[in-house]
Amino acid sequence: MKPKVQPGKRVAVLGAGSWGTTFAKILTDGGADVVLWARRPELAREITEARRNSDYLPGINLPVGLRATSRLDLALAGAEQVFVSVPSQSLRENLILAEPFLEPGAIVVSLMKGVERGSGLRMSQIIAELLPIDPDLIAAISGPNLALEIAKEQPTAAVVSSNSLETAQAVAMLARNRYFRSYVNTDVIGTEFGGVLKNLIAVAIGIVDGVGYGENTKASIITRGLVEMTDFAVAYGAHPETLAGLAGLGDLIATCQSPLSRNNTAGRLLGQGYGIADVVKQMQQTTEGLASVGPVLELARAKGVDMPIVEQVRQVLAGTLKPRDLAPHLTTDSAEPQGERTIDDEQAHGGAALWGSVKRTFDQLRHSGRRPGGN
Numbered sequence: 001m002k003p004k005v006q007p008g009k010r011v012a013v014l015g016a017g018s019w020g021t022t023f024a025k026i027l028t029d030g031g032a033d034v035v036l037w038a039r040r041p042e043l044a045r046e047i048t049e050a051r052r053n054s055d056y057l058p059g060i061n062l063p064v065g066l067r068a069t070s071r072l073d074l075a076l077a078g079a080e081q082v083f084v085s086v087p088s089q090s091l092r093e094n095l096i097l098a099e100p101f102l103e104p105g106a107i108v109v110s111l112m113k114g115v116e117r118g119s120g121l122r123m124s125q126i127i128a129e130l131l132p133i134d135p136d137l138i139a140a141i142s143g144p145n146l147a148l149e150i151a152k153e154q155p156t157a158a159v160v161s162s163n164s165l166e167t168a169q170a171v172a173m174l175a176r177n178r179y180f181r182s183y184v185n186t187d188v189i190g191t192e193f194g195g196v197l198k199n200l201i202a203v204a205i206g207i208v209d210g211v212g213y214g215e216n217t218k219a220s221i222i223t224r225g226l227v228e229m230t231d232f233a234v235a236y237g238a239h240p241e242t243l244a245g246l247a248g249l250g251d252l253i254a255t256c257q258s259p260l261s262r263n264n265t266a267g268r269l270l271g272q273g274y275g276i277a278d279v280v281k282q283m284q285q286t287t288e289g290l291a292s293v294g295p296v297l298e299l300a301r302a303k304g305v306d307m308p309i310v311e312q313v314r315q316v317l318a319g320t321l322k323p324r325d326l327a328p329h330l331t332t333d334s335a336e337p338q339g340e341r342t343i344d345d346e347q348a349h350g351g352a353a354l355w356g357s358v359k360r361t362f363d364q365l366r367h368s369g370r371r372p373g374g375n
């Protein structure tokens with residue numbers, strides 16, 4: 001007699017682009033019973049019948065057992081966990097459509113790496129605002145996760161974050177298989193901002209790469225970019241260690257190094273002299289960094305955080321800074337020598353956020369009217 005196969009936990013993935021489809025594969029390969037929601041019925045058919053998503057994951061065979069539908073009610077019926085992977089700027093409208101079909105007690109997980117224009121909200125904040133669910137049932141996943149590499153089953157790690165460790169663990173138990181491992185943390189702010197901010201630094205790296213600058217310039221931007229990311233996230237309550245982890249440094253390395261990254265690619269086109277309108281036209285897929293620059297700089301200003309690299313990305317996008325002038329601020333800013341770190345080891349272990357804000361206030365007073373390190 002054949003052993004009885006236990007049916008996996010029923011989960012839904014909303015959004016059948018490159019990351020939603022890849023994540024549906026991760027979960028299916030981990031044993032879950034997955035239904036993937038695609039907006040277009042023809043894409044849902046291709047995924048279910050041909051086991052392909054040829055537009056987003058060319059050459060990838062999707063696992064047997066993964067089903068797709070263009071009906072949200074069918075995707076969400078019975079789903080204990082719901083993973084959302086639509087472009088950040090469309091999350092609000094999609095949650096409004098999904099809300100009537102959500103199972104009571106379902107965990108909702110953001111796979112996205114953006115902030116909403118206008119509100120500046122992180123994705124988990126929009127989920128909390130729109131859905132009538134216990135905030136402890138909300139999670140976010142981030143890390144060095146270039147979809148196509150994972151779809152090819154190359155070993156990769158990510159971090160699942162939730163205010164509730166129990167929720168993070170429940171999600172991590174499903175989001176794991178022979179090629180994918182999920183760690184957990186409870187620093188949702190740091191985990192989500194890590195994913196948002198590394199996109200902006202990856203655009204900067206793309207720009208200097210397109211200009212033709214070499215490894216020193218890129219390493220300098222990556223390292224100073226990580227300082228900007230950490231200062232920003234800590235000012236909003238993140239733990240600095242999160243930014244040194246998979247969702248910060250890990251993702252920064254992957255995104256800044258890889259030609260698969262859309263943010264990096266968009267930057268490279270800008271660096272090669274294309275205008276923003278042409279770049280947007282050429283990018284077939286979601287490029288979150290281009291939409292996040294404005295809201296991130298507004299959030300930075302609100303906390304008095306200085307982000308010279310992100311500010312220069314904004315200027316290149318606006319056409320007010322030549323791409324080749326992006327990096328020289330590293331050599332020309334501020335006559336006085338600046339400390340390399342904004343938080344030292346002692347401060348990082350206790351009171352880091354407080355120290356960060358004291359230091360920023362002090363810097364603002366010291367430079368009274370002139371933004372420290374600004375142009």
Ligand SMILES: NC(=O)c1ccc[n+]([C@@H]2O[C@H](COP(=O)([O-])OP(=O)(O)OC[C@H]3O[C@@H](n4cnc5c(N)ncnc54)[C@H](O)[C@@H]3O)[C@@H](O)[C@H]2O)c1
Nearest residue numbers: 016017018019020085086090112113145146147285286288
């Ligand atoms: N691709 C990756 O490697 C990767 C990895 C980690 C995280 N992410 C994040 O995942 C999110 C989704 O990115 P992606 O790479 O899957 O993008 P994508 O461009 O590959 O796919 C986006 C999907 O959303 C659909 N879509 C577009 N507008 C929509 C709308 N208004 N409503 C519903 N669906 C809409 C598209 O048809 C497509 O199926 C982004 O926040 C991205 O930063 C991507």
Ligand SMILES: O=P(O)(O)OC[C@H](O)CO
Nearest residue numbers: 143144145146261262263
């Ligand atoms: O292609 P990108 O630039 O959106 O990056 C994809 C993932 O976020 C990498 O972790």
